[in-house]
Amino acid sequence: MQSIIQVENLSKVYKTGxxxxxxxxxxIRKGEIFALLGPNGAGKTTLISIICGIVNPTSGRVTADGHxxxxxxxxxxxxxxxxxxxxxxxxxxxVWNTVTFSRGLFGKAANxxxxxxxxKDLSLWDKKDxxxxxxxxxxxxxxxxxxxxxxEPSILFLDEPTAGVDVTLRRDMWNLVRELRANGATIILTTxxxxxxxxxxxxxxxxxxxxxILVEEKATLMKKLGKKRLTLELAEKLDRVxxxxxPFNLAIGEGGTTLTYSYDTNAERTGxxxxxQGLSEAGIRFRDLDTExxxxxxxxxxxxxx
Amino acid sequence: MNYHAVWSIYRFEMARAxxxxxxxxxxxxxxxxxxxxxxxAAIGTRIESVEGVSYGSFIVPGLIMLSLLTQSIANASIGxxxxxxxxxxxxxxSAPVSYLEIVISYVGAAxxxxxxxxxxxxxTASFFVSLRIEHPFWMLLxxxxxxxxxxxxxxxxxxxxxxxxxxxxxxxLIITPLTFLGGSFYSIKxxxxxxxxxxxxxxxxxxxxxxxxxxxxxxxxHVGVSVGMTFVFLAICLAVVAWIFxxxxxxxx
Ligand SMILES: Nc1ncnc2c1ncn2[C@@H]1O[C@H](COP(=O)(O)OP(=O)(O)O)[C@@H](O)[C@H]1O
Ligand SMILES: [Mg+2]
Numbered sequence: 001m002q003s004i005i006q007v008e009n010l011s012k013v014y015k016t017g018x019x020x021x022x023x024x025x026x027x028i029r030k031g032e033i034f035a036l037l038g039p040n041g042a043g044k045t046t047l048i049s050i051i052c053g054i055v056n057p058t059s060g061r062v063t064a065d066g067h068x069x070x071x072x073x074x075x076x077x078x079x080x081x082x083x084x085x086x087x088x089x090x091x092x093x094x095v096w097n098t099v100t101f102s103r104g105l106f107g108k109a110a111n112x113x114x115x116x117x118x119x120k121d122l123s124l125w126d127k128k129d130x131x132x133x134x135x136x137x138x139x140x141x142x143x144x145x146x147x148x149x150x151x152e153p154s155i156l157f158l159d160e161p162t163a164g165v166d167v168t169l170r171r172d173m174w175n176l177v178r179e180l181r182a183n184g185a186t187i188i189l190t191t192x193x194x195x196x197x198x199x200x201x202x203x204x205x206x207x208x209x210x211x212x213i214l215v216e217e218k219a220t221l222m223k224k225l226g227k228k229r230l231t232l233e234l235a236e237k238l239d240r241v242x243x244x245x246x247p248f249n250l251a252i253g254e255g256g257t258t259l260t261y262s263y264d265t266n267a268e269r270t271g272x273x274x275x276x277q278g279l280s281e282a283g284i285r286f287r288d289l290d291t292e293x294x295x296x297x298x299x300x301x302x303x304x305x306x
Numbered sequence: 307m308n309y310h311a312v313w314s315i316y317r318f319e320m321a322r323a324x325x326x327x328x329x330x331x332x333x334x335x336x337x338x339x340x341x342x343x344x345x346x347a348a349i350g351t352r353i354e355s356v357e358g359v360s361y362g363s364f365i366v367p368g369l370i371m372l373s374l375l376t377q378s379i380a381n382a383s384i385g386x387x388x389x390x391x392x393x394x395x396x397x398x399x400s401a402p403v404s405y406l407e408i409v410i411s412y413v414g415a416a417x418x419x420x421x422x423x424x425x426x427x428x429x430t431a432s433f434f435v436s437l438r439i440e441h442p443f444w445m446l447l448x449x450x451x452x453x454x455x456x457x458x459x460x461x462x463x464x465x466x467x468x469x470x471x472x473x474x475x476x477x478x479l480i481i482t483p484l485t486f487l488g489g490s491f492y493s494i495k496x497x498x499x500x501x502x503x504x505x506x507x508x509x510x511x512x513x514x515x516x517x518x519x520x521x522x523x524x525x526x527x528h529v530g531v532s533v534g535m536t537f538v539f540l541a542i543c544l545a546v547v548a549w550i551f552x553x554x555x556x557x558x559x
Pocket of ligand 2: 044045046085159160
């Protein structure tokens with residue numbers, strides 16, 4: 001797979017002396033949706049800001065579509081669109097003007113038809129002459145997305161795109177992201193909502209305290225670290241787990257009506273057969289059973305704390 | 307050169323001025339008119355002419371310089387400070403524009419605005435007093451060079467400032483006093499010898515003197531010195547701007 005962004009040993013020490021990135025190396029593949037996952041303060045925004053030219057790197061090297069972001073900043077930046085984390089827009093400008101401005105700023109000739117399409121795609125068309133300060137927060141966020149797309153970037157950064165965003169916008173945004181990807185764009189988003197990464201991403205990178213802990217295909221990650229839980233609904237109430245079943249580390253649910261067994265989907269043996277055997281030998285009958293895949297959230301918690 | 311970007315920023319900045327017509331155009335015109343009413347008409351009639359020029363006419367170049375300096379600084383400093391303040395600077399920093407292009411567009415727009423304003427004040431003045439411009443070419447040259455220099459200076463202040471007080475402190479504490487003491491309303495030849503020498507340390511004296519010469523052919527210092535000093539200020543501002551961009555001072559972490 002061709003990579004479109006290459007980050008090599010990137011470090012950042014802020015003037016305060018705080019090291020926000022510790023020798024991060026990362027390849028983003030052309031055409032993928034990459035989720036950068038990490039708690040607040042992990043360094044996600046710092047990483048994006050360096051790639052986009054807003055923050056100076058302390059050491060290391062970044063290329064975007066083969067162009068060094070410092071030496072060939074013009075070519076690199078022309079390819080990139082950024083929707084920053086904070087809602088920052090010109091209050092007094094109209095939607096149409098601010099989006100047109102962005103296109104010009106990135107060196108592209110005016111193209112009213114294209115701006116019209118973006119505004120329509122983002123349900124901003126009827127607001128095109130409104131001053132930005134009159135718009136709701138969600139609408140402002142749409143304006144920022146429109147600005148980022150105005151110069152037809154092939155790489156789009158979305159920094160915490162759905163933080164504080166309503167359901168409609170969230171859904172619209174995901175549709176848009178999928179459409180952009182279908183047209184060949186590469187999308188990098190940061191989030192601390194795991195569901196977001198889980199729902200959208202092809203690959204996931206986990207960053208914590210300035211270190212990139214892991215980069216993995218989402219599916220592989222889920223499989224590799226995925227735990228499953230088997231919950232049995234008991235026919236009769238149970239006070240304590242019989243000693244014979246102790247090796248299975250079963251957990252009794254509230255009220256003693258369920259038993260939960262956790263197992264690793266990748267282990268050679270899941271132990272389910274033996275468990276069921278043990279249950280029947282102990283005379284425990286069950287009415288129903290249910291299995292549950294652990295979420296990225298669980299994976300993340302185990303990675304960060306581990 | 308990213309011409310689209312330069313043009314976009316320039317147009318954005320010009321639009322900002324027209325949005326705030328009251329603040330950027332009408333108020334300087336009104337205050338200039340008041341100067342004429344007070345100094346020109348009321349007091350000026352009691353002051354004999356200065357070197358053969360009636361007092362009302364004499365103060366016109368100084369008044370234009372006063373507005374040119376303060377408005378150039380105000381326009382350019384707010385132009386770059388505001389995006390920093392509200393955060394929209396992110397877009398400028400992430401755009402494929404060079405620092406030179408940023409300076410050309412912001413400073414160019416600020417200078418354009420103050421040149422237009424200078425001409426507007428000149429027009430206003432012509433309704434109150436009789437004017438003559440002996441050296442129109444030099445008049446325009448001084449107008450353009452001063453507008454550029456002080457717009458650059460304003461740009462520097464806008465980048466340096468991290469609060470609205472800082473934004474206002476330099477114009478208020480340095481520029482306005484220097485302009486008032488720089489011979490806007492009098493010829494420094496009217497001062498006692500000691501203060502004449504002191505005045506020569508005031509850079510604004512050279513600007514006003516040169517500008518007034520282009521109108522009436524009278525000056526406090528030789529016009530060549532005025533032109534030279536203007537270029538020196540321009541060079542200093544350019545050097546500071548170059549340094550800011552080389553180091554990313556206050557723009558990038
Ligand atoms: N301009 C700055 N100066 C000093 N420290 C900063 C600056 N910006 C961010 N940091 C620090 O760097 C760390 C990473 O911040 P950030 O990249 O914004 O994290 P994230 O986006 O993952 O929440 C945080 O601890 C933050 O306090
Ligand atoms: Mg962040």
